[in-house]
Amino acid sequence: MHFQWYPGHMTKAKRMMQENIKLIDLVIELVDARIPMSSRNPDIDELGKNKARMVLLNKADLAEDKWNDAWAEYFKGQGYSVVKVNSKKGGGLKSIQNVIQEACKEKMERDRKRGILNRPVRAMVVGIPNVGKSTFINSLAGKAAAKTGNKPGVTKGKQWIRLNKQVELLDTPGILWPKFEDQAVGLRLALIGSIKDEILQTEELAAEAITFMNTYYSGVLEEKYALESSADPYVVLERIAQSRHCLLKGSGLDTEKAAMLMLDDFRSGRLGRLTLEYPAEGEK
Incomplete structure (x- = not known):
């Protein structure tokens, strides 16, 4: 399976970020806690240099605690x-304000020495598609300030959101790099739903998810779907189809439906808390 995806509006988004970065004190980057390195855009480090930086491990409730730490x-x-x-449920959001102030204390001290008082911190919220930026902003602002959707690519243009007297946020569209030099990164992004499913082969992707589960979370699929184990992911897919009564007309097995069901369980946390990559890999 080969991964490459770069919608046209993402090129525009990168230019927009370059234009707006001079207005910004702090870059808040959301990553998916299940794949913190693969869900980063390498361009953001270049765009955000000389700015205060914050990383939010979003969807931390879907990843293992020990790996979050x-x-x-x-x-x-x-x-x-x-x-x-956990932007959806509000977990961890109470500490954000204090961390923003701490991250920008040098800038605030410089402002104070220059006689600039009470200017709000301006933060740019960035991240790849489907990492949860809009949900985070809505949760933090306490209202539907930014559109949300469970499909990548919902945010199409920039918008400023005033949180309070201390902080203003700039929301930006998610951007992905033009091609995945490491296909393992593309696979991880596909597994968590950051690449549109319409351009992927569902059964092949589900087979990759099953292989991952068999390797790192042995026994979970067997317990979840009440089936016998197999080293062959396509056999497991057929057994999931049987277990969940995914049938075609004429009683054949609907393995595509089973694949979609399994991937949905994988992404939503119904298979338990899963971490797909580890810090030692991030240092490579």
């Missing part, structure tokens, strides 16, 4: 402020 330490070691959050 390990990734938080990894990013802190790189000089970022880090918060583990």
Whole structure:
């Protein structure tokens, strides 16, 4: 399976970020806690240099706690402020304001010395598609300030959101790099739903998810779907189809429907908390 996806509006979004970065004090980058390195855009480091930086490990409730902690330490070691959050349920959001103030204290001190008082911190919220930026902003603002959707690519243009007297946020569309040099990165993004399913082969992707589960979370699929184990992911897919009564007309097995069902369970946390990559890989 080969992954390459770069919608036209993402080129425009990158230009927009380049134009707006001079207005910004802090870059808040959302990553998916299940794949913190694969869900980063390498361009953001270049765009955000000389700015205060914060990494939010979003969807932390879907990843394993011990790996969330390990990734938080990894990013802190790189000089970022880090918060583990669950934007949908509001987990971790209360600490955001204090961390923003801490991350920007040098800038605020410079302002104070120049006689500039009470200017709000301006933060740009960035991240790849479907990582949860709009949900995060809505949760933080306490209202539907930014459109949300469970498909990648919902945010199409920039918008400013005033949180309070201390903080203003700039929302931007998600951007992905033009091609995945490492196909393992593309696979991880596809597995969590950051690449549109319409351009992927569902059964092949589900087979990759099954292989991952068999390797790192042995026994989970067997318990979830009440089936016998198999090293062959396509056999497992057929058994899931049988277990969940995914049938075609004429009683054949609908393995595509079973694949979609399994991927939905994988992404939503119904198979448990899953981490797909680890800090040692991030250092490569």
